[in-house]
Amino acid sequence: MSDIPSNWQWSTIGEVSAYIQRGKSPKYIDKSDLPVINQKCIRWEELQLQHLKYIHPEQFSAWDEARFIKSGDVLWNSTGTGTVGRAYHVQEVDCKPLKVVDSHVTIVRATPEMDARYLFNWIKGPAVQSKIEEMCDGTTNQIELSRTAIAATAIPIAPREEQTRIADQLDTLLTRIQSCNDRFDAIPALLKRYRQAVLRAAISGQLTAKVRDQKEWESEWKPTPLGQLGELGRGKSKHRPRNDSRLYGGPYPFIQTGDIAQSGGYISNHRQTYSEFGLQQSKLWPAGTICITIAANIADTAVLTYPACFPDSVVGFVADQRKCLNAFVKWSIDVIQDELDAFAPATAQKNINLALLSDLVIRCPSLDEQSEIVRRVESLLAAANRIEARAATARTHAQRLGPLTLAKAFRGELVPQDPQDEPVSVLLERIASLHTRAAAKKHAKPPRQVRASRALKEAAAVTKSRQDEDVNGKPYLADHLRHLGSSTTAEMLFKASQLPIADFYKQLAWEVAKGHIKDDGTTLEAPHAAG
Numbered sequence: 001m002s003d004i005p006s007n008w009q010w011s012t013i014g015e016v017s018a019y020i021q022r023g024k025s026p027k028y029i030d031k032s033d034l035p036v037i038n039q040k041c042i043r044w045e046e047l048q049l050q051h052l053k054y055i056h057p058e059q060f061s062a063w064d065e066a067r068f069i070k071s072g073d074v075l076w077n078s079t080g081t082g083t084v085g086r087a088y089h090v091q092e093v094d095c096k097p098l099k100v101v102d103s104h105v106t107i108v109r110a111t112p113e114m115d116a117r118y119l120f121n122w123i124k125g126p127a128v129q130s131k132i133e134e135m136c137d138g139t140t141n142q143i144e145l146s147r148t149a150i151a152a153t154a155i156p157i158a159p160r161e162e163q164t165r166i167a168d169q170l171d172t173l174l175t176r177i178q179s180c181n182d183r184f185d186a187i188p189a190l191l192k193r194y195r196q197a198v199l200r201a202a203i204s205g206q207l208t209a210k211v212r213d214q215k216e217w218e219s220e221w222k223p224t225p226l227g228q229l230g231e232l233g234r235g236k237s238k239h240r241p242r243n244d245s246r247l248y249g250g251p252y253p254f255i256q257t258g259d260i261a262q263s264g265g266y267i268s269n270h271r272q273t274y275s276e277f278g279l280q281q282s283k284l285w286p287a288g289t290i291c292i293t294i295a296a297n298i299a300d301t302a303v304l305t306y307p308a309c310f311p312d313s314v315v316g317f318v319a320d321q322r323k324c325l326n327a328f329v330k331w332s333i334d335v336i337q338d339e340l341d342a343f344a345p346a347t348a349q350k351n352i353n354l355a356l357l358s359d360l361v362i363r364c365p366s367l368d369e370q371s372e373i374v375r376r377v378e379s380l381l382a383a384a385n386r387i388e389a390r391a392a393t394a395r396t397h398a399q400r401l402g403p404l405t406l407a408k409a410f411r412g413e414l415v416p417q418d419p420q421d422e423p424v425s426v427l428l429e430r431i432a433s434l435h436t437r438a439a440a441k442k443h444a445k446p447p448r449q450v451r452a453s454r455a456l457k458e459a460a461a462v463t464k465s466r467q468d469e470d471v472n473g474k475p476y477l478a479d480h481l482r483h484l485g486s487s488t489t490a491e492m493l494f495k496a497s498q499l500p501i502a503d504f505y506k507q508l509a510w511e512v513a514k515g516h517i518k519d520d521g522t523t524l525e526a527p528h529a530a531g
Contacts, residue, residue: 004156005412009424014151016119016431018438019066019109022078022147023101027056033502034060037069037101039077042088044124045178055100060501064490065509065519067107068098072116074108074123075101078145085132085145089120098509106150113160113431117167121174122155125406156410157428159421166409177401184395191384198380199331202373205365217369227358229329230319234294234354235310236282250275252284253308257293260314263302265330267291274309282309290317290330295351298341301330315357324362328370331377332362441520466503475516477507481526493524 004010014020026036032054040051055063069075073090077083101107108123110116122128135153136143158166201207205221212219226232248254252274259270274282284307285291293300295313303326310316319326333340340360344350364370408414466472480496481488494504508524511517518525 003411005158005417007417007419007421007424008156008158008412009428010154011157011428012151013108013119013123013153013155015428015435016111016114016155016157017108017151018111018434019107020147020151021067022106023067023103024062025103026053026062026100027059028053029056030054032057033097033506034063035097035099037075037099037105039080039083039086039104042075042077042086042105044086044088047088047094052099053102057502060505061491061494063100063505065505065512067100068509069095069101069107070109071095072110074110074116074120076106076108076123076145076150077104078106078150079104079143081143084136084143085129087120087123089117098506106145106147108150111431111434113427113434115160115163115167117171118158118163119155121167121170121406122410125410126403127407127410128153129403157424158412159418159424160427161421162415162417165415169415170405170409173405174402177398177405180398180401181395184391184398187391187395188388191388195381195384196335198377198384199335202377203328203332203335203363207376208365208369208372211372212369215368215372217366221363221365223361223363224323225358226317226329226360226362229324229362229364230317232315232317232354232358233283235285235312235314235316247275247278247281249273250278252276252279253306254278254282255291255304255308255310255314257296257300257311257313260291260293260302261297261300265302266305267302267308268305270308279309284309285316286318288318288326290319290326290333291315292317292333292357294353294357298344298350298352299333299337301333301337303327303330313351315354322367324364325367325370325374327374327377328364329362333360336360462498462500464498464503465500466507471499471503471507475511475514475526477504477511477524478516478526481517481524487523487525489523 023036028036034055034057035049035052036055037047038051038053041047041049069090071090071092071094074087075090076087077085108119110119132145133143135149136145137149138144198207205212208217250273253270254272254274255267255270256272259267285304287304287306289304289308291302291304291310292315293313294315317326317329319329340352340356341350343356344352365373405414464471470476477493477497480493484492484496490508493508494501497504497507499507508517508519512519516526518527
């Protein structure tokens with residue numbers, strides 16, 4: 001365990017929590033009044049409600065009030081590689097309407113003596129997150145974070161007042177860090193738009209419009225089919241069988257569509273090679289060839305930086321240097337990639353043919369102007385690449401700030417200690433006392449339940465709703481409790497209420513929250529019964 005201030009103490013999550021419980025596996029329905037939070041919903045900064053599922057109404061009664069999420073709860077993903085360990089801190093707004101969690105999520109509810117934000121930030125921090133897999137049981141893709149493991153997880157306990165100071169400071173700092181990371185995350189999309197704008201300006205003539213007259217270049221950009229601007233041909237891989245071992249393992253690079261898509265525009269590495277026998281079945285295209293995909297991802301382009309072969313799902317173009325430059329042609333195709341994709345038939349394997357590419361019209365200025373365009377574009381794109389590289393480095397550093405800040409907080413270095421704070425030992429004693437009382441109450445013999453009258457038993461028909469004037473905003477169920485006796489079960493109260501089951505549990509949760517009804521987990525009681 002790491003060092004902590006002398007006035008802190010180590011404890012466990014189980015010792016400082018009032019409730020730790022995995023959700024249930026419900027029967028689902030397309031829509032109902034009781035949403036279920038699953039792993040997909042849970043993100044560190046939000047609940048993604050588009051992933052909610054819904055419990056079938058016939059099962060509503062299986063979820064007691066304790067299982068509804070409450071403000072301050074930590075919802076902790078408890079299964080699955082890649083999702084286990086991710087958590088969310090519930091806010092008041094998340095609790096309306098009422099929600100529960102499924103069996104892949106654990107609710108961790110701190111005692112009122114703890115700052116729930118402090119607990120959540122400890123769970124979020126590197127001390128816990130770096131050991132999630134060690135805490136789990138099971139095999140790959142089936143790992144589980146058990147209730148026992150959660151309860152046994154160590155946590156350093158600061159004085160209650162200091163917990164709040166730490167949580168307040170973390171709220172401020174982590175919000176700023178998240179804002180910084182969000183801005184870094186937006187940079188790739190901004191640079192993509194910038195590069196597209198540069199290329200559109202280049203092939204439309206806007207990039208060199210101001211110097212065109214000064215240089216006495218021809219103002220007319222001649223529209224010319226691609227097939228007339230250079231050599232255009234399809235790769236070859238029609239040999240059979242394709243898995244013939246004689247084809248591969250030689251000195252000749254063999255470029256595949258995936259290599260083009262991942263190249264960044266210039267192919268400088270490859271995954272496959274051809275042998276001398278393979279070369280006889282194919283063709284070695286020269287360095288500088290533009291590779292254009294015509295299947296799957298339509299019109300991805302990349303320039304060969306060395307001689308290579310490629311399959312029939314790729315078309316090669318070698319510019320006639322008397323008419324056009326390779327780079328200018330590549331950028332012209334890049335700008336209209338979406339238009340070419342639209343020509344592909346809507347089939348399982350999208351593709352376009354060589355004839356379509358051959359007839360593709362490219363508007364070409366003079367070679368002198370193309371050279372100037374290439375020079376300017378390469379300079380602008382190089383600047384974008386430098387920005388992207390620096391931003392990526394800065395983003396890496398920024399992403400470390402959150403874990404570093406959390407680690408600092410739980411070493412007691414984020415805010416100063418105050419000798420006037422209540423000692424942690426007193427806090428832990430008070431929490432232990434709460435646990436003792438709760439355990440005694442849980443194991444105490446439940447009070448005698450008063451039988452409902454026959455008339456109330458028979459009044460199980462649904463005749464009321466929460467919209468009725470005597471129900472909405474009123475202690476409707478508390479009044480029924482007083483008629484039934486000093487205490488009774490939720491089942492008996494439901495039968496007497498004449499409310500639909502969904503309305504009943506909503507009304508019950510509201511009246512418990514307002515203090516009209518006390519719920520000890522076994523029976524319900526109206527605190528101020530009529531004398």
